[in-house]
Amino acid sequence: MKFKHFSAAFVAATILATSFPVAADLTYPMLSYRTGPYGPNGTEFADGYADYFTLLNERDGGINGVKTITPECETAYNTAKGVECYESTKEGALIYQPLSTGITYQLIPKVTADNIPLHSMGYGRTSAANGKVFSHVFNYPANYWDGASVIIKHISDEEKGDLKDKKISLLYHNSAYGKEPIRTLEELAKKHGYKLTLVPVDHPGQEQKSQWLQLRRDRPDYIIMYGWGVMNQVAIKEATNIRFDMSKFIGIWWSGSENDVLPAGEKSNGYKAVTFHGVGDDYPVFDDIKKYVKDAGKAAGDGSNIGTALYNRGMYAAMLAAEATANAQKIHNTKDITSGQMRDGMESLKIDNARLKTLGLEGFGPEINVSCENHGGPGLAAMQQWDAKAKKWKLITEFVESDRSVIDPLIAEDSSAYAKENSLKARDCK
Amino acid sequence: MSPLFLNALEVIVNGLMAGIMYSLVALGFVLIFKASGIFNYAQGVTALFAALTLVGFQTGQVPFAHLINTIFGTKIHHWGDGFNTILAIILTMLVMILFAWLLEKIVLKHMVNQAPIILFMTTIGLAYFMEGFGDLMWGADIKTMDVGLPSGGSLWLEDFTKGWAASGTEYYGMYIDVLDVWAAGIAILLVVALTLFSQYTKTGRALRAVADDHQAALTVGISLRTIWIIVWSLSGFVALVAGIMWGSKSGVQFSLSLIALKALPVLILGGFTSIPGAIIGGLIIGVGEKLFEYSVGGLLGGATENWFAYVLALAFLMFRPQGLFGEKIIERV
């Protein structure tokens, strides 16, 4: 009884104490996950995200002189915890990047009601690229469907433009995320004439013997993978076991981190993945991160993962958020922006190559141009390939455009279905 | 022979192999349930913990590095190059024994004569504890497990079987993962060793006595608490073997603890109290789910294995409610 009273009072006290973060700083809450089945991936992304903001604080004294903070909240990739984290951090928050498709879906209606922008970079609801329906959700620079389309484009290039009667298999995580590319790939199959087989893998995907026996029998020309977590490692291992030509095994960006290929060892050499940003640490910005963040002992992790695919992605996400903040400060002519102003900053975000160069990220990503109708950005992506000897990814193509003629109608269709279900009216974008 | 038949044969062989892998996990459950009536929910996490510890010793990680660094502001990661595999396995085993001893001293000795569901709940608490503890101790990143076991499809078998198909048909030879063959071999050794141990040693006989009747075993002077430590250490060893096998496939990471879910249908099918039951149950589940996925799964859209394993086990239970090899349930009013 006493314990109960005591703890109840304690709950009240601590929750009250923590639900009012300090204002004045620019707040970028991190809904990260460092535990649970996807923890290893979430850790790298979160480190990159936090380190970039630390860099801005240390090197430039914040964004235009205003310090940034990144309060972190552990979601364990769990949607219920995601909601708790959102509610506990939303006071003064400028932007959310939850790194989970499930949590993104959850937050879409909530952020719209609370007037906070949500940036799901390369994940989340693909049709959120339609800014007319999703006013507060952004998914530039590329989404799942762009990824699928760029993969097909790459395969088509490899096959010298002829995909007729080629066999392509999609190995996917049997969840909301994994099912995203199916419709796009089916539409593209109609256009290019390849034969698509779907091979689902249930969470968590430790046992994929049936799937790989099937793939071995089918002998597809290419395998595309939309996996996450342990499914990636097992799939790549099984692919090497059946001696599948690794250069014909292509993953989405969430199946293209060092974590995924390392357990399979040398045999995973040649595995490809699509990506929307640069790989490795050969960009000037990383020198700054090493100098101002890692060596100063302020890194979020132990600094060993600088330059890994997911770290870079986290850093890229942070960079885009920081640029949007600067943009918002410029349009609204105030240093201390609100989340609504941040949204405007994101909606008119323009990053060209010259700007990337000043950021020390020349060639790291494509030019970005966001508008009121198009929250999905350019939809450009490149291919990366794994070099098992050097233990490094390298880019093997330029950033190429996805097949807009197929994707745009799909986005329009899906977003209008959402608008209808929730009786929303499309915004007017002058 | 037609390729269709050969493919089915391949599915069956691989199902048997997968089944062995399930059995490896199920064995740990059976050992503990037999000796103490505890349904040990933490078995999967134990496998993860054992594998983490092994890799930690192999690579020379400093335990609790992150925690120490946070508290004292130090920067330690590794103390050296680590031990070789054999030494690391022995050290890991010592850790597992220490763990069993502590568990008995702190928790289990208070739990004698409690209802099964309470004991079950205790192991759930243990699972939470070990999950957090393992991550604290060794970190949550994915580690590569390499104990020198070969892996990959067997080329020899592929060439050997290529000619079996009728000429003019498409057939690529039979596939089998060498790692699975090793796992099967080790599992057989393990079962033989466990059987010999329980049949022919004094401790083994004491173990069986405890499994039969706690009270009676106590009256003839068998120390229940020593037996429990032995059993938990044994199941820690089995967990280590399962952790090595599964970890070689996927790397050592949190998801390794989820293999327990694969062992549950095996357990109910084989019966909670039978070691051969765990093996046979594993084989039936492995073959059953793979054949179902091969034959019917495609029509239903795939990914049927997870539920089919349970449905299959359920079907067996309808005829034998105590599992295939379980002790017959006799109820008296």
Added chain:
Amino acid sequence: MFYRESGDFKTSYAEDQQSFPIKFDRYAIWILLGFAFFVVPFFINDYWEKSVLVPFLVWSMAALGLNILTGYCGQVSLGTGGFMAVGAYSCYKLMIAFPGMNIFIVVIIAGLITALVGIAFGLPSLRIKGFYLAVATLASQFFLIWMFNKIPWFYNYSASGMITAPERTMFGIAISGPSAPSWATYLFCLTLVTIFAFIARNLTRGRIGRAWKAIHDMDIAAEIIGIPPLQAKLSAFAISSFYIGMAGAMLFGVYLGSAEPGEAFGINVSFLVLFMVIVGGLGSILGSFLGAAFLILIPVLMKNIMVGGFGWPADLAAHLELVFIGGLIMFFLVVEPHGLAQLWRITKEKLRLWPFPH
């Protein structure tokens, strides 16, 4: 001294059989309910609603349901996640099909649909017992989730298979959807939970509850004294699933707002609810609430202390949190194996005697 049973005389059967025969309990309940209904709604904010109170109420509902089946009737089930998914998807389909329908009715119907599914999956319990039954119910868990993932009709053919709750109202006030006010969702859940906790309490005290308890103690003996096991077990499955279905509908519609079957209703949910029931106390209505509070609120509390209070890195805090929760569960079981509800009973005893323990 503080808690008295003496001097509380009853002069009619009605008085003797009321839900809370002891005056002290009655007053305590009324004060608590009064506080929950008339004070809390004025002070609630989004954080308290979405992170503390609504989750607590939703999981209490689920724990109540499972406690009826596992605590009172003795049938261990690990299919809770699947049944919650049935409730959630029924709720979604009803919301889409009948936009004008009162959400209260939607939730009730979702519960009824789940009850039917529960009866179907409860049939094996007539033959299988104990842990064998627990694992057998996992078949329903995995099958239901697979089905909701596979058949596009359930998620209205959307690209990803996620379902999102549209805005639906009760008496003109939004209960689901993003713009629902905190007090409204809170009161909605509180009302449902209060009504059904009250019903559960009376069900378990009545004829049907006695039948369940008899089955729990020994089903063969119960059969011999004339309790039909078919009826008793299936009614427990039906009523338990009804509660769990409503909890699923509330989880999806009111609390989360969108859901994906494998993630929101996966196997870990089944385990979580079972933990709540065991930690709280098997066969106790109060225990369902205490168990839900323990497993939902303690993690939030610990996170706030460690990250908010001490400023530790979030990952360390998350790992330590697991260690503490695991340790706490084991500690409680060592100290009091019959759950938190038993601790309360002991406290009551102490309070009754205090300050004269002899």
